[in-house]
Amino acid sequence: MLDSILIANRGEIACRVLRTARRLGLRTIAVYHHADRHAPHVTLADEAVELEADAPTAAYLDSGQIVAVARERGAACVHPGYGFLAENAGFAAAVEAAGLTFVGPQPEVIRLMGDKVHAREFAVAAGVPVAPSVLQEGDLDAFVSAASAIGFPLLIKAAAGGGGKGMSIVRAAGELAARAATATAEAERYFADGRVYAERYIERPRHIEVQVLGDGHGNVVHLFERECSVQRRFQKIIEEAPAARLDPALREQICAAAVDLAARANYRNAGTVEFILAPDDAFYFLEMNTRLQVEHPVTELILGVDLVEAQLRVAAGDGLPWTQDAIRPRGHAIECRVCCEDPAADFRPATGSARILRVPELPGVRFDGGLVEGQAITAAFDSMVGKLCGYGTERDAAIERCLAALGEFVLLGVDNNLDYLGRVLDHPAFRAAELHTGFVVEHAADLVPPALDDVDRAAVLTAAALAVDDFRELAYGTPEPHAAIGGWRN
């Protein structure tokens, strides 16, 4: 086993990796930007090294500096988490060139899967279905006529893209040229790569993905699927495992396709093969994420495994920890991404500070967080501050556990989506597993905060009034000592 690890990340995922590394007895090394000097990943690690950078994100993207710290501190391996440098082939190569182990796939595999066009070609060669598509290579007119031939609606995507940036749906031929030009400009700006492609847009698609683990020598197991259809702004907010209402034969086909693809790439370590599932049960390769996913906890919950431990064992050269037959799902798990954002304002990221933070501890509930009370939430980083998971023997039980935990979860001082997540889970269509990636848009009218009845409204206003000094004084005659007031944080 490896004896030490540098975690090239921050927030909940850095804490997540740290916990397993510590449990396995590895010496842990965190890196951080000054703005994060009090963050939990810094305090949780055995050693923490500050990175020199003006902008906070720049620190965690500074491949050269991070590799230098890893060498100086004698880290045996580097775990990239997700985001930042996790899918940067150059970083993986630099880690290996420094003689250290990269906890992830081979740099050339990261590079291959990071280019959507090459990844699609690779999937086709592996016999994995892909949606009909056409790539724009220079000539806009030729692209428009080839794309029109596929038929509408079409989805325009950046070849080098991700996270929904540069994506748009085109429903009529007349819009295509203008939208393609816009997408090219956006792709140029976000990814410094203006190539875009158009593919058939599947109406009411479901997002199904398969967790795989490979040894780098062509041996690959799958850890079943997750459904991540509930998305806002093309980004997942609720994921679950297994996918509800998925025919067992279809599940087997999708998982087998993922294994075929990963095996053909001699895939090493943990990865996720994402598919779009059409209402007619046709499924198409979307992309492969060459890293640990945000939503990996739901897989861990239904399989009783620790994916970070598996990653470290594979990285140490111990081979795959399980045979396919030994991996048996049990129960159902749902993850809710806790984000500081305003669902009423098109999910605009919100800033503030976690003035009161109470994370419920309930049976069948897991919270992966990287937030402490009093911490500022700035625009510098992603709006996701944690992941709340509920596990139960049945899907309904998992929903109830999430709902109970969301109701008890207190995060005051910054707008967040806790209440919104509860409304999604409680929606009849979610309970009936009638899921597709347009779920939150389709049901937007039902997902607004419910009106309060008169007594509840009076309670809210009275509770607020009793937080105002003048009102308290009038209510109780004499001002009470600060400590006696209760529920008070400034």
Place this chain on the structure above:
Amino acid sequence: MPQAFRFTLADDAHTVGIHARRPALVVDVDGVTHVVRETRENDGDAVLLEVAGRSYRVWRTREGNRVHLHLGGRSFSVGYEDAITQARLEAGGDAEVRADMPGVVVAVHRAAGDPVSAGDTLLVIESMKMQINVVAPRDGVVETVHVEATQTFDKGAVLIALAEDA
């Protein structure tokens, strides 16, 4: 007649006043009274609030003129309008103090020509069964008092005007 405190919840204006303090605290919310009992939970810093017989576990924190609170499994952000802020909002250009709801004048405390400081009570009005102090939005001199005691007025009526060059 209780003194009203002004709050906003989801962009709607509300008033909360104290109707009685003994034997139990009775608040007046938007003209309706409710018996209230507030106790502190032993094991933490949450508060148990009982309103009209319903129990709520409440967490709250005040940030400037907002109270963030968690109640009944949901989060709310309530705006508190202290008297001066409220007067400024209603003064529209700082010269005229207007009524934001219909009511009746209870008492007039200042006359034309009086110098006033921000926050001084100019009038007491009654609206929604509660008494509200109308205060000066800024330092200045009263130019005109447009109402007198017992007079009724509509929403938006100019109650008092301050001289422009204060």
